[in-house]
Amino acid sequence: MVAARGNRSRHPPATRPRPPPPPPPQLTALLADLASAVSLALRFASDRDLLLRPAQALALDPLLLAAARAVSRLLALLPLHLQTITLTSLSLSPPAPPPSSLPSSWFLRLLSSPHQDTAWRDAFRMSRPAFFHLLHCLSLSDPATSPSSSTTLSLPPDHKLGAALYRLAHGAPARAVARRFGLPSPAAAARAFYEVCRAVADRLAALLDLAAPDRISRAVPGFCALSLPNCCGALGYARFGAAAVTAQALVDAEGRFLDVSVGWDPSAPPPEILPRTKLYAAQALVLSNAPQGELIGGSVPRYFLAPACCPLLPWLVTPYRDTSVASRHDDMSSSSSKERIFNSVHAHGAQLVRNAFAHVRARWRLLGEPWKGDCQEALPYVVVAGCLLHNFLVKLGEPLPDDGAPVDAGDDVFVDFQGDNDREGERIRDVLAVHLSLLSRTQRQSVSSL
Numbered sequence: 001m002v003a004a005r006g007n008r009s010r011h012p013p014a015t016r017p018r019p020p021p022p023p024p025p026q027l028t029a030l031l032a033d034l035a036s037a038v039s040l041a042l043r044f045a046s047d048r049d050l051l052l053r054p055a056q057a058l059a060l061d062p063l064l065l066a067a068a069r070a071v072s073r074l075l076a077l078l079p080l081h082l083q084t085i086t087l088t089s090l091s092l093s094p095p096a097p098p099p100s101s102l103p104s105s106w107f108l109r110l111l112s113s114p115h116q117d118t119a120w121r122d123a124f125r126m127s128r129p130a131f132f133h134l135l136h137c138l139s140l141s142d143p144a145t146s147p148s149s150s151t152t153l154s155l156p157p158d159h160k161l162g163a164a165l166y167r168l169a170h171g172a173p174a175r176a177v178a179r180r181f182g183l184p185s186p187a188a189a190a191r192a193f194y195e196v197c198r199a200v201a202d203r204l205a206a207l208l209d210l211a212a213p214d215r216i217s218r219a220v221p222g223f224c225a226l227s228l229p230n231c232c233g234a235l236g237y238a239r240f241g242a243a244a245v246t247a248q249a250l251v252d253a254e255g256r257f258l259d260v261s262v263g264w265d266p267s268a269p270p271p272e273i274l275p276r277t278k279l280y281a282a283q284a285l286v287l288s289n290a291p292q293g294e295l296i297g298g299s300v301p302r303y304f305l306a307p308a309c310c311p312l313l314p315w316l317v318t319p320y321r322d323t324s325v326a327s328r329h330d331d332m333s334s335s336s337s338k339e340r341i342f343n344s345v346h347a348h349g350a351q352l353v354r355n356a357f358a359h360v361r362a363r364w365r366l367l368g369e370p371w372k373g374d375c376q377e378a379l380p381y382v383v384v385a386g387c388l389l390h391n392f393l394v395k396l397g398e399p400l401p402d403d404g405a406p407v408d409a410g411d412d413v414f415v416d417f418q419g420d421n422d423r424e425g426e427r428i429r430d431v432l433a434v435h436l437s438l439l440s441r442t443q444r445q446s447v448s449s450l
Contacts, residue, residue: 222253236353
């Protein structure tokens with residue numbers, strides 16, 4: 001018996017864990033106030049989102065959803081009876097309007113609002129009439145008329161187009177697009193985006209048909225107005241997707257794209273890209289049988305302007321290499337003066353393609369976002385769609401949106417070409433330079449005689 005009592009003394013009975021101290025009395029009220037504030041903020045963002053610009057809504061939505069999730073986690077940490085008390089106190093808040101009083105998504109509310117042209121331009125980078133004209137041109141499939149189709153997304157065409165343009169314009173994540181357009185999932189938003197891009201590439205392809213009748217001849221007068229006789233396009237390069245791919249483009253004097261080639265390695269220099277493009281192969285056909293421009297110093301064929309990173313060719317006219325040293329030593333040199341005048345006029349023409357790229361970036365912000373992994377394979381396709389949409393909106397006379405400020409183009413820096421020049425290209429450039437020098441002298445004399 002003694003031994004038994006000793007064993008019991010070595011193994012004291014297990015003690016029950018102490019219950020956690022009860023939360024302060026104010027916690028329930030504080031959590032109820034916090035949950036109520038978050039609920040009201042979510043309701044305001046949902047009911048009044050037509051008053052918010054897209055950038056404001058896209059910045060506010062994740063913050064409010066994160067706050068709602070945090071409140072839910074806090075409530076889950078409370079004992080069950082305190083959760084009940086907190087939720088009961090929430091039920092005493094002012095009731096939300098009945099769901100039937102408002103359409104189910106932001107896009108439906110926008111559709112039902114007759115005077116929201118500013119909101120349309122902010123959201124889709126175009127006016128409401130331009131949006132529906134584009135919708136008609138794309139002929140997107142309607143599930144109401146083709147319910148058996150398994151290759152297209154079963155959404156109304158206007159929802160598909162709106163969701164795709166919204167994502168393209170603002171770089172909005174697929175989850176945010178799905179929520180604003182009432183789509184079933186982020187995957188549905190992604191499918192709608194690529195379906196619309198494919199339709200743009202198919203249905204608006206004629207806007208980039210360089211070989212179409214009179215396409216080149218219609219470009220010549222615009223460059224003549226810039227003192228560039230017989231010029232029919234300005235060539236340039238840009239990088240998209242945070243320098244994921246390089247694009248080569250040719251534009252006319254109105255800033256419309258005549259040709260676009262995208263998908264080149266961002267580290268590849270333009271002299272390596274140019275010979276592998278359709279433009280290089282087609283230029284002889286496009287520019288052949290065209291009238292020569294007869295100038296005082298000789299004749300010039302039709303040609304394209306090109307930046308200093310390209311080689312000088314008979315059909316590709318680049319600026320003279322840096323003449324600043326020569327001009328500092330001899331300001332009266334006719335040769336350096338001729339070269340400076342030509343380079344100045346050339347720079348105005350070359351600015352056209354830089355402006356076109358800048359407008360595409362400003363209108364379609366998604367093209368400036370980083371693209372990685374499998375998505376990067378689709379980037380060239382989306383850039384071409386963005387350029388086609390740019391042409392479509394220029395044709396309709398649609399202005400750039402108010403918040404379409406130029407996007408930093410620091411990635412668009414290419415090393416000057418250092419190879420040998422083509423002799424015929426040098427002759428053509430010299431003829432143009434003499435023409436521009438004489439034109440400048442005539443204009444100065446006219447001004448001094450007044």
